[in-house]
Amino acid sequence: MSLSAAPFDKRVVLRDSLAVAIPVGTYGAAFGAAAIGSGFTVLQTCLLSLLLFSGASQFAVVGVMGAGGSPLSAIATGSLLGLRNGLYGLRMAPVLSLHGIKKIIGAQLTIDESTGVALNQESRGLNASRYGFWATGIGVYFFWNLFTLIGALGAQSIGDPSAWGLDAAVPAAFLGLVWPRLIDTKSKLVGFTAAILALLLIPIAPAGVPIISTALLAIVFGWRK
Amino acid sequence: MMSALWIATLVTSLVCFILKYIGYSLPDSLLNKPRVQRINSLIPIALLSALVTVQSFGAENSVVIDHRLAGVAVAAVALRFGANFPTMMLLAAVVSAVIYRL
Numbered sequence: 002m003s004l005s006a007a008p009f010d011k012r013v014v015l016r017d018s019l020a021v022a023i024p025v026g027t028y029g030a031a032f033g034a035a036a037i038g039s040g041f042t043v044l045q046t047c048l049l050s051l052l053l054f055s056g057a058s059q060f061a062v063v064g065v066m067g068a069g070g071s072p073l074s075a076i077a078t079g080s081l082l083g084l085r086n087g088l089y090g091l092r093m094a095p096v097l098s099l100h101g102i103k104k105i106i107g108a109q110l111t112i113d114e115s116t117g118v119a120l121n122q123e124s125r126g127l128n129a130s131r132y133g134f135w136a137t138g139i140g141v142y143f144f145w146n147l148f149t150l151i152g153a154l155g156a157q158s159i160g161d162p163s164a165w166g167l168d169a170a171v172p173a174a175f176l177g178l179v180w181p182r183l184i185d186t187k188s189k190l191v192g193f194t195a196a197i198l199a200l201l202l203i204p205i206a207p208a209g210v211p212i213i214s215t216a217l218l219a220i221v222f223g224w225r226k
Numbered sequence: 227m228m229s230a231l232w233i234a235t236l237v238t239s240l241v242c243f244i245l246k247y248i249g250y251s252l253p254d255s256l257l258n259k260p261r262v263q264r265i266n267s268l269i270p271i272a273l274l275s276a277l278v279t280v281q282s283f284g285a286e287n288s289v290v291i292d293h294r295l296a297g298v299a300v301a302a303v304a305l306r307f308g309a310n311f312p313t314m315m316l317l318a319a320v321v322s323a324v325i326y327r328l
Contacts, residue, residue: 028311031311042231045232048235049235049239052235052243053243054242057270057273057274058242060277064280064281065234072230072233072237075238076233078273078277079234079238079242080238080241081273083238083241083242084269085266086246087246087248088249089246089249090246090250091249091252091256099250104250108243108247111246165323166323166324166326166327167322167323168294168297169282169293169294169297169298169301169321169322170297170315170319170322172278172282172294172297173297173298173314174311174315175274175278176278176298177305179270179278182271182274187268188267188268188271191268191271191272192272193275195273196278199275199277199280200279203280203288204287204288204289205287208286208287211276212277215272215273216272219268219273220265222268223266224264226264
């Protein structure tokens with residue numbers, strides 16, 4: 002971090018941050034609609050975006066509950082997907098050096114996007130990295146919550162999305178979340194075997210188990226390089 | 227009385243916040259373990275892929291092929307050709323709705 006005192010152009014970093022925050026935030030509408038379709042109320046849907054604030058975990062909670070799973074399997078699946086935010090925190094801690102209330106707010110804003118933009122700004126210096134983190138985190142938080150409400154109210158007004166046959170939107174959302182992560186042979190292998198394992202377990206295991214059990218594949222494939 | 231949906235909403239939120247918070251409170255030597263990093267990067271891939279399958283084929287405790295699969299297949303093609311997230315989801319929803327109505 003020898004460049005920490007270097008000045009940076011706030012407008013450039015802000016533009017990078019908003020270029021991520023606005024499109025990502027609009028996906029909140031898809032989440033809002035999916036949650037209502039899975040039986041959540043508008044209040045519960047908005048609380049998931051305000052309090053949980055991690056897209057994949059939120060979709061997992063409504064996906065597992067919508068498929069008839071128990072709260073325990075929803076909590077376990079959502080939390081396992083949230084585990085990576087903890088590792089992002091580990092990575093961001095020396096960059097942000099937060100204490101007290103800022104640590105609480107900063108932790109809540111630690112997601113894929115805020116961490117990603119912050120790390121991309123590192124070549125511009127420590128201050129640019131911090132600025133990118135906060136601008137992206139706050140931007141995604143604002144737009145994600147706004148669009149969650151819009152999506153939830155919209156879905157509520159048309160009734161149950163599955164009655165319209167719109168329910169492919171939920172698995173499509175998961176596909177869109179996993180797609181950019183399938184970058185090499187191992188990740189594709191994990192994705193493929195997880196899909197097969199889940200398919201085999203659907204008829205024989207309680208709802209939620211076919212999802213959470215695939216975490217074992219991540220451990221098996223990740224154990225060795 | 228707390229419903230199952232309330233429990234899932236509030237407890238997952240609490241656990242995920244704690245996970246985020248402890249990231250800022252742990253020694254960073256943990257992150258330097260390559261095995262932890264590898265497993266951590268594979269967990270979302272496994273869970274999200276399983277969610278795609280369960281949401282595409284699952285109906286209670288049985289595997290069914292219906293309009294959802296058509297929607298997801300279209301989503302995959304859209305992603306393959308570089309469509310953005312909202313476009314891909316819109317296409318999936320529209321195609322599945324059309325097949326559902328046929």
